[in-house]
Amino acid sequence: MKFTNSNLLSHPDRLLEQHTQSVVDIALNFFDKEKINDQILKDILTIITFSHDIGKSTEFFQKYIRGDKSLKNKKETKHSLLGGIVGLFLADKYLKQRSIDSPFLLSLAFVLPKRHHSNLNNFLIEPILEEKEIQILKKQISSIDKEKFQIFFNNLNVPNKELLKFSFDEIDFEYIKQLLRKIIRFIRKLKNEKSLNYYVDTVLLFSLLLDGDKSDVGIKTDKSLIFRDIQIEPEIVDRFIESLPKDNNLINQLRQKAYTEVSNKEIDINQKIYTLTLPTGLGKTLISLKFALKIAQKVKKEKGQSLKIIYSLPFLSIIEQNFIVFENVLKHNGINPDSSIILKHHHLTGFKYKGKENEFDYDTSRILIEGWNSKIITTTFIQFFYSLISNRNKMLRKFHKFTNSVIILDEVQSVPHKYWLVLKKVLTQMAERFNFYVIFSTATQPFIFDKNSFTEILNSKPYFEILNRYEIKIDKTPKTVNDLYDNLQLEKDKRYLFIMNTVKSAKELFGLLKKDYPDEVIFLSTHLIPKERLKRINLLKKQDKKIAVSTQLVEAGVDIDFDVVYRDFAPLDSLNQSAGRCNREGKKKEKGKFFVLNLKDEENGRFYHSYIYDPVLVNATIEILEEEKYQEKDIFKLINRYYERLQKIKSDKVSQDLLQMLYNLKFDDEREKDRINSINDFILIEEDYYKEDVFIEIDEDAQKVWQEFTKIWQISDIFERKKAFDSLKAEFYQYVISVPISKNTPPVENNFYYVPISNLDDYYDLETGFRIEGDFYFSV
Numbered sequence: 206m207k208f209t210n211s212n213l214l215s216h217p218d219r220l221l222e223q224h225t226q227s228v229v230d231i232a233l234n235f236f237d238k239e240k241i242n243d244q245i246l247k248d249i250l251t252i253i254t255f256s257h258d259i260g261k262s263t264e265f266f267q268k269y270i271r272g273d274k275s276l277k278n279k280k281e282t283k284h285s286l287l288g289g290i291v292g293l294f295l296a297d298k299y300l301k302q303r304s305i306d307s308p309f310l311l312s313l314a315f316v317l318p319k320r321h322h323s324n325l326n327n328f329l330i331e332p333i334l335e336e337k338e339i340q341i342l343k344k345q346i347s348s349i350d351k352e353k354f355q356i357f358f359n360n361l362n363v364p365n366k367e368l369l370k371f372s373f374d375e376i377d378f379e380y381i382k383q384l385l386r387k388i389i390r391f392i393r394k395l396k397n398e399k400s401l402n403y404y405v406d407t408v409l410l411f412s413l414l415l416d417g418d419k420s421d422v423g424i425k426t427d428k429s430l431i432f433r434d435i436q437i438e439p440e441i442v443d444r445f446i447e448s449l450p451k452d453n454n455l456i457n458q459l460r461q462k463a464y465t466e467v468s469n470k471e472i473d474i475n476q477k478i479y480t481l482t483l484p485t486g487l488g489k490t491l492i493s494l495k496f497a498l499k500i501a502q503k504v505k506k507e508k509g510q511s512l513k514i515i516y517s518l519p520f521l522s523i524i525e526q527n528f529i530v531f532e533n534v535l536k537h538n539g540i541n542p543d544s545s546i547i548l549k550h551h552h553l554t555g556f557k558y559k560g561k562e563n564e565f566d567y568d569t570s571r572i573l574i575e576g577w578n579s580k581i582i583t584t585t586f587i588q589f590f591y592s593l594i595s596n597r598n599k600m601l602r603k604f605h606k607f608t609n610s611v612i613i614l615d616e617v618q619s620v621p622h623k624y625w626l627v628l629k630k631v632l633t634q635m636a637e638r639f640n641f642y643v644i645f646s647t648a649t650q651p652f653i654f655d656k657n658s659f660t661e662i663l664n665s666k667p668y669f670e671i672l673n674r675y676e677i678k679i680d681k682t683p684k685t686v687n688d689l690y691d692n693l694q695l696e697k698d699k700r701y702l703f704i705m706n707t708v709k710s711a712k713e714l715f716g717l718l719k720k721d722y723p724d725e726v727i728f729l730s731t732h733l734i735p736k737e738r739l740k741r742i743n744l745l746k747k748q749d750k751k752i753a754v755s756t757q758l759v760e761a762g763v764d765i766d767f768d769v770v771y772r773d774f775a776p777l778d779s780l781n782q783s784a785g786r787c788n789r790e791g792k793k794k795e796k797g798k799f800f801v802l803n804l805k806d807e808e809n810g811r812f813y814h815s816y817i818y819d820p821v822l823v824n825a826t827i828e829i830l831e832e833e834k835y836q837e838k839d840i841f842k843l844i845n846r847y848y849e850r851l852q853k854i855k856s857d858k859v860s861q862d863l864l865q866m867l868y869n870l871k872f873d874d875e876r877e878k879d880r881i882n883s884i885n886d887f888i889l890i891e892e893d894y895y896k897e898d899v900f901i902e903i904d905e906d907a908q909k910v911w912q913e914f915t916k917i918w919q920i921s922d923i924f925e926r927k928k929a930f931d932s933l934k935a936e937f938y939q940y941v942i943s944v945p946i947s948k949n950t951p952p953v954e955n956n957f958y959y960v961p962i963s964n965l966d967d968y969y970d971l972e973t974g975f976r977i978e979g980d981f982y983f984s985v
Contacts, residue, residue, distance in 0.1 A: 211357035213350075214270045215261050216422060222360040224421055227428070229254045229363045232417035234432060239608040239639070240510060241409075245303075248368060249296060249310050250410050254417055255361075255369050256292035257318040260284025262357065264348035280341050287345055289319030294376050297384055299368050308391035309403060311384060312870075317411050321418060325411065325596040327883065328870035329392045332385035339378050346373045395869050401634040404867045408595075412604035416576055419602065423572030426565065431573070433545055434511050435580040439498035441538040442491055443468070448537055456791045459668055460488040466663045467492050472503045477636035478643050478658060482650040482665040484672050484837075485785030489615070490527050493646045494534070496662055497611040500642050504609075510640055513610040514581045517589040519619040521551060522742070522763065527615075528583045548579035550588060555935045567928050575599070577606045586619065587889060594631060594863075596872035596885045608639040618649045618778045620889070622822070622851060625653045626860035631867075633658070648785060649778040652848040669841035674788040675797035677835040681774075681827070685807040686710055689771070690717040695752070699768040703754045704783050706773040706813040708732055710804060712973050715754040719972075722752055729755035732974030734901050736939040759786060766790055769798045774814045776822035777829060777847040781840055801830075825850045863887055896943045899951055899958040901969050907940045908962060918955040948978040 215224035232254045236247055260266065261284045269276040276282045296314030300307055316331045351373075363369065395403060420431055446464065451457070463483055481496070483489050494514070501512040516531075518524050528549045535542040544558040558570035558578075565573065577584075589612070592603040620628060633654075635641040644662070645653070695701055705711035708730050715728045727741055727750040738758070744750055745765045757775075759765060760782045766789040772780060780801060788797030805812045814823055829847045862881035866872075874883040881887075902911055913933055920926040930937070951958045951968050960968045968976055 210360060211353045213262050213267060213353050213357050215258050217270060219422070221258065221261055222357045225255060225258060225357075226361055226363065227421040228257065228414070228417040229361075230417075231420050231428065231431070232413040233364065235413055235416065235605055238432060239605065240508075241608065241639075245305070245310070246406065246410070248299060248365060249314055250413060251363065251365060252295045252299065252314055252369065253292055253317050253410060253414055255363065256288045256295065256314070257321050257414060257418065258284060258288060259291045259318075260287030260345065262349050262354050263287070263345040264350070265345065281345055281348075285319050285322055286338065287342055288321075289315045289317075290342060290376065290381060291371070292318045293381065293384055295369060295371060298371070308388050309406075312388045312392070313407060313410055315385070315388070317407075317414055320411070320598075321414055322598070324598050324885075325407075325601070325872035327872060327874050328407075329389060332388040332392075334382060334385055342378070346376070349373060392870060396865065399864075399868050401630060401864075401867055402638075403870060405634060405638065407870060408601050408604045409608070412601050415598060415602040416605065419572055420576060423568050425569050430545070430560075431576070431578050435546065436505060436511065437498055437501075437535075437540070437546075437580060439468075439495055439502055441534055441540070442495040442498065445534040445537045446491060454790075454792060455672070456486055459672065463487055463663060463668060464492055464495070467496050468499075470496075470499075470662060472499055473660075474500070474503050474507055476660045477641060478632070478654060479645070479660050479662050480650055480654075481644055481646040481662045483648060483663075483668055484840075485648045485782070486789045486791075487668060489646045489648075490530055491534070492662075493613045493615070493644050494531065497613055497642075497644060500611050504640055508640065510609055512640060512642070513577070513579070513606060514613070515577075515589065515607075515610050516581065516583045516613045516615065517586055518583075518615045519586045520616070521553070521585065522739070523615070524549065524551060524583050524585065526764070531581060531583065544573065545579055547581040547583070548574060548577065549583050550574055550577065551585045552587070553935050553938050556931050567931070571931070575602065577603050586614075589614075590620075590889050591887075593635075594627070594867070594884065594887050596883070607635060607641055610640070611642040611644065613644045613646055615646045616782075617645045617647050617653070618651045618782075620651075620653075622651070622819075622855050623857075623859040624863070624887075624889075625651065625855075626857045627863045627867075628860075629653050630860075630864060649781045649844055650848075651778070652852050666841055670838050672791070673796070673836050673838045674791045674793075675770075675784060675799045675837050677784065677799045677801065677837070677839075679801045679830050679833050679835070681803050681830075683803055683805045683812070685805060686713045686717070687807065689802060689804065690714065695722075700748065700750075700766075701752045702759070702765070702767040702770045702786055703752075704759065704770065704772045704786075705754065705756055706775065706804070706817055708756060708977070710773065710806075710813050711754050711756050715973060718752060718754065725750060726752040726754065728973050729753060729758050730974060731756070731758060732942055732944055732977075734903060734940050734942055734974075737903070757783075759783075764789070767797070768793060769800070771800045771802060774801060774803045774812070774823070775826070776818055777826040777844060779818075780826070781844060784837070784840070796836075821854060821856075822851070825854065895945060895947070897946050897958055898941050898943050899946065899960060899968075899975065900937070901940050901942060901960050901965070901975075902962040903940060903965065903969070903971075904962070910937055910940060911959070914957075915955055942975055944975045945977065949976055 210220050211222055213221040215221040229251060232250055236250060265276055265279065265281040266284055269282045292314035293311060296311050300310060312328060316328060420428060481489055481493055497514045501514065504510050504512055516527065531547055532542045535546060540546060541561060543561050554574065556567055556571040556574055558565045558573040591597065591600045595601055632643055703714055705714060711730055715726065718726045727744065729738060729741055742763060745753055760779060765786055767786055768788065770783060770787040772783045784799045787799045803812065825847060829843055829850060859881060866881060866884045871883050873885045876882065876886060900911060902908055914937060917926055917929045917933065920929060946958065949968060951960045953959065970976055
């Protein structure tokens with residue numbers, strides 16, 4: 206009996222040949238679209254995408270996919286390892302025919318299909334094949350219906366199909382073991398080569414495989430959507446700025462001057478790394494968007510290549526703020542900001558991908574959003590850096606989107622200095638190999654790159670020297686919070702901001718000020734639910750409160766303005782960011798006052814800055830701030846001296862260790878304390894205290910959300926439950942805080958820490974947030 210199709214399933218609703226064909230097509234389409242000029246790599250990608258689900262042709266998998274759940278956890282049902290074996294066999298045959306000796310390409314053909322449902326591991330361990338695994342593989346191969354498999358192969362229409370032709374009978378496991386040993390010998394030698402090309406090629410092909418696989422399964426509509434070529438002209442920013450209210454003060458004059466200088470700057474598309482350094486309040490967001498669109502336009506004109514704009518920031522609050530700005534720019538120009546034009550992606554993003562006329566279903570939306578299928582993407586540092594340097598399947602799927610992109614890294618000084626070297630090396634490698642452009646945008650430009658390896662978008666020095674909105678007074682004398690309070694003399698016609706280093710010191714000062722100014726003082730920290738934080742920040746923007754006590758939450762990107770700012774001691778870049786909240790708009794008749802204090806814990810005499818900041822950074826700041834008084838115009842020189850000093854004294858050991866892991870393709874291994882032992886040890890944000898997520902049922906709206914969550918928790922199907930929760934997630938996390946709970950532990954309901962409204966007072970203060978018992982010295 207002959208079949209028109211193989212009758213082999215890859216998924217319950219999908220034939221194996223349909224899925225394989227689509228994955229190959231999508232991956233190769235992306236490869237061609239990204240103009241990666243490497244035919245050998247492209248052929249290896251063809252082999253990898255063809256092989257990845259070959260193991261699903263076994264009788265075991267076919268019975269399982271048709272409903273035999275007794276086979277679900279059987280080793281014979283697993284398909285990825287057999288895909289890796291076929292990939293290795295085909296790659297070896299292909300390379301031999303071309304007289305190419307490349308253990309590296311062999312490793313890709315084996316490891317990537319093997320790992321396409323999991324995270325990447327140590328490439329030195331991956332090629333180890335145990336005898337019991339070989340026996341299972343042989344059992345799987347003998348179960349394959351050869352006639353059906355031949356029909357499956359005949360139904361494929363892929364480029365260079367001849368390179369995929371094989372018979373399972375040809376696979377000799379003794380020879381396979383020889384190839385795997387050859388790979389191991391090669392991986393051992395990688396530490397001496399110190400080349401990032403191996404890492405980049407590995408995650409590039411892994412990314413293309415993952416995106417092809419997930420896009421085929423998840424996108425239920427026309428898949429041409431993921432290849433849309435969208436062009437946005439830079440002039441849309443000009444027209445938006447022209448529509449804004451005009452105020453001819455010094456700040457607006459400088460904003461316009463900076464914008465014009467950038468607009469008139471000629472672009473050399475061979476220059477890939479840029480810096481944009483301007484004082485706070487001068488419009489870096491719109492300037493960087495304008496310049497990124499200019500780069501994209503020039504590359505399209507000269508190379509015919511479309512670039513994405515990826516705008517990445519460290520803080521969720523700024524992402525929401527800047528996403529709205531970008532949307533307004535588009536709307537003002539008559540552009541419908543659907544999800545193919547602009548996308549917001551972070552861990553709290555709901556999965557609603559909006560087309561021109563409709564919203565896509567959950568599964569399609571999730572795949573499109575997580576795959577960054579948009580012209581402009583606004584996202585977090587976590588999403589960006591973990592998609593660039595990672596072992597994680599979910600994160601690395603996006604890697605190939607970097608190959609044609611302009612990356613705007615806003616507030617890049619937030620990246621820990623221990624990672625500067627590895628960041629420089631990886632970004633440089635990406636820029637050298639691809640149409641990969643980077644704009645570092647900040648008021649506090651760290652010395653990540655050497656001066657001859659980047660281009661300044663504008664001459665920043667005059668902007669810093671002409672602005673003189675505040676005076677700075679440095680008081681290094683140790684003081685307690687009580688000392689600070691006792692010496693305060695607040696003037697009635699001025700607004701005050703106190704930025705503290707720890708939640709403990711912030712709560713202590715707030716309690717003291719509350720006695721004297723019960724209706725005028727407001728508190729901010731991450732111990733308040735996000736919904737309440739946003740409400741209070743908006744009150745401060747409207748200048749409805751005279752006094753604010755906050756942690757570093759307001760340090761960068763929050764558009765608030767005060768006459769007087771007090772800041773507990775911190776590294777100079779943090780002090781500069783905090784100072785940006787002082788007389789920000791420059792509209793005051795007299796200069797603002799920025800006081801830097803040196804607060805210590807009254808209980809043990811320890812400085813609060815020592816709980817949260819690297820002593821290397823603090824000591825460098827102490828050395829630089831030699832005088833007691835400065836002005837804003839001095840900041841430019843101080844910051845440069847600070848980073849020059851940091852360059853001399855900082856340790857690159859963490860970066861060097863991480864680079865070695867990248868060179869060695871050591872994606873994962875057991876964690877070791879205080880040591881980088883694999884790529885997976887790259888941790889951008891470290892927490893010193895153990896925290897848990899807690900839902901705070903603060904009001905009736907929160908009650909409704911919790912009730913909906915309770916209903917979702919009753920859904921037995923784990924995938925349906927996740928889908929239902931994803932639709933609620935953004936609203937749910939408006940009531941969630943992440944706090945240490947060891948000494949004041951809330952009850953657990955639905956597998957989540959939960960403070961019911963009936964017990965609210967036991968765990969949550971409406972003014973200062975979660976009630977922490979015992980010592981607590983964490984920031985924000």
